[in-house]
Amino acid sequence: MASEPLLELRDIEAGYGRAALVLRGLTVQVPAASVVCLVGPNGAGKSTVLKVASGMLAPRSGRILLDGTDITGRRPQQMLAAGLSHVLQGHSVFPEMSVAENVLLGAYTLREKSRVAERVEFVKDLFPVVAQRWQSLAGALSGGQQKQVEFARSLMVSPRVVLLDEPSMGLDPKATETVFTQVARMREAGTAVLLVEQNARRALETADLGCVLDLGRVHLSGPAADLLADDRLGQLYLGNHRAGTS
Ligand SMILES: Nc1ncnc2c1ncn2[C@@H]1O[C@H](COP(=O)(O)OP(=O)(O)OP(=O)(O)O)[C@@H](O)[C@H]1O
Numbered sequence: 001m002a003s004e005p006l007l008e009l010r011d012i013e014a015g016y017g018r019a020a021l022v023l024r025g026l027t028v029q030v031p032a033a034s035v036v037c038l039v040g041p042n043g044a045g046k047s048t049v050l051k052v053a054s055g056m057l058a059p060r061s062g063r064i065l066l067d068g069t070d071i072t073g074r075r076p077q078q079m080l081a082a083g084l085s086h087v088l089q090g091h092s093v094f095p096e097m098s099v100a101e102n103v104l105l106g107a108y109t110l111r112e113k114s115r116v117a118e119r120v121e122f123v124k125d126l127f128p129v130v131a132q133r134w135q136s137l138a139g140a141l142s143g144g145q146q147k148q149v150e151f152a153r154s155l156m157v158s159p160r161v162v163l164l165d166e167p168s169m170g171l172d173p174k175a176t177e178t179v180f181t182q183v184a185r186m187r188e189a190g191t192a193v194l195l196v197e198q199n200a201r202r203a204l205e206t207a208d209l210g211c212v213l214d215l216g217r218v219h220l221s222g223p224a225a226d227l228l229a230d231d232r233l234g235q236l237y238l239g240n241h242r243a244g245t246s
Pocket of ligand 1: 016019022040041042043044045046047048049
């Protein structure tokens with residue numbers, strides 16, 4: 001890659017407690033305003049990459065660089081302040097609170113009211129359903145709509161990179177389509193996205209770049225379109241079957 005990536009995880013080794021390493025010398029780069037997708041088998045370490053990037057899990061070695069600044073070892077709150085916002089796997093809206101309250105939870109670190117108002121307008125514009133259902137109880141929204149509330153909440157702090165863990169999990173095909181459209185809109189709005197997805201084909205269709213993880217390392221990486229056309233990847237993860245093979 002010619003220019004400096006916005007986010008780089010370089011030679012990361014990480015694991016949980018005393019258990020064996022999960023990430024074993026992994027390097028991932030996220031250019032500005034791009035979508036980078038991590039795909040790979042269950043247990044390859046995809047979610048762990050996002051946890052390292054957001055400070056939930058400290059790497060045992062390696063460096064995390066954001067816009068050239070070494071932010072390795074910072075805690076989640078500091079990572080958020082630096083510009084890394086993590087949307088966790090599963091649902092994290094509070095169903096008994098309104099959409100507005102859920103979104104505004106993402107703004108608790110913002111001091112200026114005018115800035116909060118500006119960001120509210122921004123996310124309402126980006127996610128029309130958030131604007132339409134602003135006063136509704138979040139629990140009354142569909143799963144796909146709730147995911148958009150989570151996206152809106154994550155964007156309140158104007159992150160440089162949003163870390164999305166399996167945003168289409170549990171959604172029907174129509175809601176899944178909306179989620180991927182919204183991921184593309186985040187990029188158009190200038191936010192880089194590091195995306196983990198089981199729905200590898202659809203995710204790579206949205207992404208600019210892809211990384212295939214296996215056993216805690218990047219096994220294959222490149223333009224998402226090239227990975228989609230790569231037969232090895234196709235047969236392993238994308239459900240491609242050539243005539244004569246099964
Ligand atoms: N909190 C944890 N404590 C201990 N081990 C964990 C923890 N979270 C994940 N692991 C282990 O780390 C390995 C990688 O998990 P991770 O969730 O990063 O994989 P993944 O590629 O995202 O897989 P999946 O698609 O199944 O979510 C797995 O062996 C998993 O059991």
